Amino acid sequence: MPFKRTPQQFAASIKEVTIGTGDKAVTLGGENVFPLYSFDAPISNPPKVGVEFSDTGPDRSVPGIAAFYAGADSLGDVAKRACDMPGADFVSLVLESADPNGDDMPIEECVALCREVAEAVSLPLVIQGSKNVEKDAKLFEKVAEALQGKNVLLMSAREDNHKAIAVAAVMAYGQKIGAESSVDINLAKQLNVLVSQLGIGGENVVMNLGTAAAGYGFEYVASTMDRVRGAALAQNDNMLQMPAITPVAGDAWSVKESVAPEEDFPEWGPAEQRGVSMEISTAASVLAAGANAVILRHPDSVAAVSKLVSELM
Amino acid sequence: MALKGLDIFKLTPKTNCKECGIPTCMAFAMKVAQGALPIEKCPHMSADALATLGEATAPPMKSVTIGAGDAAYKLGGETVLFRHDKAFISQNLYAVNITPQNADEAIPELLKIDYERISERMYVELINVAYGGDKAAFLETVKKALAAGRTLILEVGDPAAAREALELAKDQKPLLNGANPSNYAEMNALATEFGVVLGLSAPDLDGLYDLTAELEKLGNKNLVLDVGASSIKDAFANAVQIRRAALKDSDRTFGYPSLVNAAKLAPGDLNMQTALASLFTLKYGSIIVMEKMGYAQALPLYGLRQNIYTDPQKPMRVEPGIYPLNGADENALCATTVDFALTYFIVSGEIERSGIPVNLLISDAGGYSVLTAWAAGKLSASSISRFFKETAVDDKIKNRVLIIPGKVAVLKGEIEESLPDWKIVVAPNEAMGIVKFLKDMAS
Numbered sequence: 001m002p003f004k005r006t007p008q009q010f011a012a013s014i015k016e017v018t019i020g021t022g023d024k025a026v027t028l029g030g031e032n033v034f035p036l037y038s039f040d041a042p043i044s045n046p047p048k049v050g051v052e053f054s055d056t057g058p059d060r061s062v063p064g065i066a067a068f069y070a071g072a073d074s075l076g077d078v079a080k081r082a083c084d085m086p087g088a089d090f091v092s093l094v095l096e097s098a099d100p101n102g103d104d105m106p107i108e109e110c111v112a113l114c115r116e117v118a119e120a121v122s123l124p125l126v127i128q129g130s131k132n133v134e135k136d137a138k139l140f141e142k143v144a145e146a147l148q149g150k151n152v153l154l155m156s157a158r159e160d161n162h163k164a165i166a167v168a169a170v171m172a173y174g175q176k177i178g179a180e181s182s183v184d185i186n187l188a189k190q191l192n193v194l195v196s197q198l199g200i201g202g203e204n205v206v207m208n209l210g211t212a213a214a215g216y217g218f219e220y221v222a223s224t225m226d227r228v229r230g231a232a233l234a235q236n237d238n239m240l241q242m243p244a245i246t247p248v249a250g251d252a253w254s255v256k257e258s259v260a261p262e263e264d265f266p267e268w269g270p271a272e273q274r275g276v277s278m279e280i281s282t283a284a285s286v287l288a289a290g291a292n293a294v295i296l297r298h299p300d301s302v303a304a305v306s307k308l309v310s311e312l313m
Numbered sequence: 314m315a316l317k318g319l320d321i322f323k324l325t326p327k328t329n330c331k332e333c334g335i336p337t338c339m340a341f342a343m344k345v346a347q348g349a350l351p352i353e354k355c356p357h358m359s360a361d362a363l364a365t366l367g368e369a370t371a372p373p374m375k376s377v378t379i380g381a382g383d384a385a386y387k388l389g390g391e392t393v394l395f396r397h398d399k400a401f402i403s404q405n406l407y408a409v410n411i412t413p414q415n416a417d418e419a420i421p422e423l424l425k426i427d428y429e430r431i432s433e434r435m436y437v438e439l440i441n442v443a444y445g446g447d448k449a450a451f452l453e454t455v456k457k458a459l460a461a462g463r464t465l466i467l468e469v470g471d472p473a474a475a476r477e478a479l480e481l482a483k484d485q486k487p488l489l490n491g492a493n494p495s496n497y498a499e500m501n502a503l504a505t506e507f508g509v510v511l512g513l514s515a516p517d518l519d520g521l522y523d524l525t526a527e528l529e530k531l532g533n534k535n536l537v538l539d540v541g542a543s544s545i546k547d548a549f550a551n552a553v554q555i556r557r558a559a560l561k562d563s564d565r566t567f568g569y570p571s572l573v574n575a576a577k578l579a580p581g582d583l584n585m586q587t588a589l590a591s592l593f594t595l596k597y598g599s600i601i602v603m604e605k606m607g608y609a610q611a612l613p614l615y616g617l618r619q620n621i622y623t624d625p626q627k628p629m630r631v632e633p634g635i636y637p638l639n640g641a642d643e644n645a646l647c648a649t650t651v652d653f654a655l656t657y658f659i660v661s662g663e664i665e666r667s668g669i670p671v672n673l674l675i676s677d678a679g680g681y682s683v684l685t686a687w688a689a690g691k692l693s694a695s696s697i698s699r700f701f702k703e704t705a706v707d708d709k710i711k712n713r714v715l716i717i718p719g720k721v722a723v724l725k726g727e728i729e730e731s732l733p734d735w736k737i738v739v740a741p742n743e744a745m746g747i748v749k750f751l752k753d754m755a756s
C-alpha cells in the first residue's frame with residue numbers, strides 16, 4: 001500500500017510585494033503553502049537573501065567581510081561590491097549614523113548617502129532606519145522623496161511612526177514599507193490594520209515580525225512566525241498575509257557567542273566562524289518559520305543560506 | 314482514526330463507579346478522547362473493548378529509547394506539529410559521524426563540547442559510526458567510539474558486520490541504523506535479539522512506508538526512520554511528510570522518530586550542515602548527524618534547540634543569585650532584574666557590551682518578564698528586599714548603588730524605604746539604552 005500523500009495547499013496565499021525595478025527586481029511572497037514546503041505546491045518566489053552594510057561601511061573588524069570589501073572605500077563602492085556578493089538578491093543599507101543617541105547625522109546627509117547608494121546598486125535596495133521612532137519618521141519621508149522611482153523598501157515603520165512613513169513612502173512616492181512589530185502576532189496584526197486604514201494595500205507592505213539570535217528567546221520568534229503563517233494561510237486572515245522579512249545580521253553579530261574574543265574563550269575558537277554560524281543558524285531557522293527574505297552580512301553566510309534556499313526549491 | 318468521546322463511552326461499563334477518579338463514565342470517556350487519560354485507568358474495561366480502543370487511542374507518534382543508563386534518550390512521542398499548539402516533548406539529539414580515518418582526532422574534538430547553558434548540559438549525545446566495507450576497520454572504530462562513553466549509531470546494513478558491532482556495543486543499546494528493503498528480515502532479527510532500536514531507510518518515501526509496515530507486521534515497533542540523503546529537498550520533504558502524516562493525518566505507520574544525516578547531505582560543507590541542522594531542529598528531525606561539532610556550530614545549535622524545546626507554558630528561568638559581569642567585584646555597581654531567562658540574557662548581554670563591571674542581582678520573580686512579574690506581585694520592593702536578606706547582599710557587596718529596571722520606576726520610593734542604605738537609580742525602559750546609560754553613569 002503506497003503512502004497516501006496529503007499536501008497542505010491552502011486556498012489563501014501570501015501577498016506578493018515587489019521591490020526594485022527592471023529585471024533585477026525581486027518579488028517576495030505569493031506562496032500558498034507553509035514555509036519551504038515546495039513539495040506541497042511550487043513556491044513561485046523562493047525566499048530572498050539580502051546583504052547588509054552600514055552607512056559607515058561594512059564591519060571591517062571581521063576578516064572575511066573586510067577581505068570581501070577590500071578596495072571599496074566610498075559607500076557607493078561598498079554598495080556596488082555588495083551587489084556582486086554570490087547569492088545576493090538585494091542589498092540593505094542601515095542608517096546607523098542617523099541615531100540621535102549616536103552620531104545624529106543630519107537628515108540631508110543621510111539622504112545624500114542613500115542617493116549615492118541607490119545610484120550605485122544594480123540590485124533592489126532595502127533601507128533600515130536608525131531605530132529611533134521620531135528620527136525615522138522624518139528621515140524616511142525625505143529618503144522616500146529622494147529615491148522616487150527606485151521602488152525601495154523602507155524598513156522600520158512602527159506603531160508610533162507608521163503614519164508619517166507610510167503616507168510619505170507609499171502614497172506620495174510609491175515606495176514599499178516594512179511594518180515592524182516586536183515578536184507578537186497581535187501587535188503585528190494591529191499595525192497592519194492601522195496601515196491598511198490609511199488606504200495602503202498589502203502589496204506595499206512587508207512585515208518585520210521582530211527577531212532574536214538562536215538561543216536568545218528564539219522560541220518566541222519561531223512561534224510568532226508559525227502563528228502568523230497559520231493565521232494567514234489556514235484562517236485566511238488578510239491582515240497577516242503580507243510577506244515577512246527578517247534582518248538577521250544585527251542580532252546574530254552582537255550576541256556574546258559571535259563577539260567574545262578568542263582570548264576570553266580559547267576553546268570557542270576564532271570569533272569569525274562563530275559569528276558566521278550564528279548568522280546561518282538564525283537565518284535557516286527564520287526561513288523555516290516563514291521569512292520570505294533574510295538580511296545577512298558575511299559572504300559565507302550569504303553563500304550558505306542562498307544555497308540552502310535553492311536546494312529546497 | 315481518533316475515536317470520539319461517545320464511541321469510547323459506549324465501551325465503558327457505564328456504572329459511574331468513580332474508580333478511575335472521574336465522577337462519571339461519560340466524563341472519563343471525554344478525557345480519554347482528548348488524550349488526557351489512558352484508557353487503562355478504567356479497571357472494568359473488557360479485554361475486547363481494550364483491544365478496540367488500544368489501537369485507536371494510542372499516541373499518534375511512538376516514543377522509542379536509545380542508549381542505556383545515564384546515556385539513555387527518549388525520542389518521539391510528539392503530539393503537535395507546532396510548539397505553540399502545546400509543546401515539543403523529546404528534544405532532538407545531535408550526533409557526529411566518525412570514520413576509521415579521523416576517529417583518533419574527531420573523538421577528542423567532539424568531547425570538548427561540554428558546557429552548561431541555563432541549567433542544561435550541552436554535549437554531543439551520539440556518535441555515528443558508518444560501515445564502509447572494511448569490517449575490521451569498522452569494528453576498531455566502534456571500539457574507539459564506545460570508549461568515549463557516548464551512545465552510538467551503528468550505520469551498517471551488512472548483517473554479519475552488524476552482529477559483531479552489536480556484540481561489542483550491546484550493553485550501551487546503540488541505534489542500529491541499516492535496515493532497507495533488501496535486508497530487513499535479517500536486520501530485524503538482529504535488532505530484536507539485541508533489544509536495540511532499528512533504523513530504516515528506503516530509496517523513496519513510498520518504499521520507506523512499505524518497509525515500516527513490513528517491520529510492524531513482524532512485530533517490531535521500535536523503529537527510527539532515516540529520511541534519506543538523496544537530496545536536501547527530498548530529506549526535508551520526507552521529514553515533514555513523515556511527521557505530518559502521523560500527527561495531522563493519523564497515519565500511525567509513520568508515527569516514528571526520524572534521523573537526518575546532514576553530513577551526507579552536504580559533505581565537507583560545515584556551514585551548510587549548520588543551516589540544515591537548524592532547519593531540522595525546527596522541523597522534525599529527531600536525530601541530526603553532523604560531520605563535525607565545534608563550538609562554532611554547537612553554540613547556536615544547542616541554544617536554538619534549548620529555545621525550541623522550551624515548554625511554552627513554562628518559561629525558561631535562571632537561578633536567582635548574584636551574577637558578577639565584566640569582572641565585577643564587591644565594589645562594583647549593582648543592577649537588578651527578573652529571573653526570566655530571556656530578560657536575563659538580553660540585560661546581561663547589554664551590560665557585557667558596555668564593559669562596565671556590574672553585579673547583576675537576579676531575584677525570584679516567578680520566571681516572568683519585568684512588567685508581568687510586577688503586575689503579578691512577583692517583583693516588588695518586598696520581593697527585592699527579601700532577596701537582599703536571603704542572599705546577604707549587604708555583606709557580600711560594598712557598593713551601595715542599585716539600578717532597577719526602568720519599567721518599574723514606580724517602585725523606586727518603596728525600595729528606598731525597604732533598603733535605606735542603598736541609592737536607587739532607575740535604568741532606561743529598554744535594554745537597548747543600557748550601554749549608554751552605564752557609560753554615562755561611569756563617567
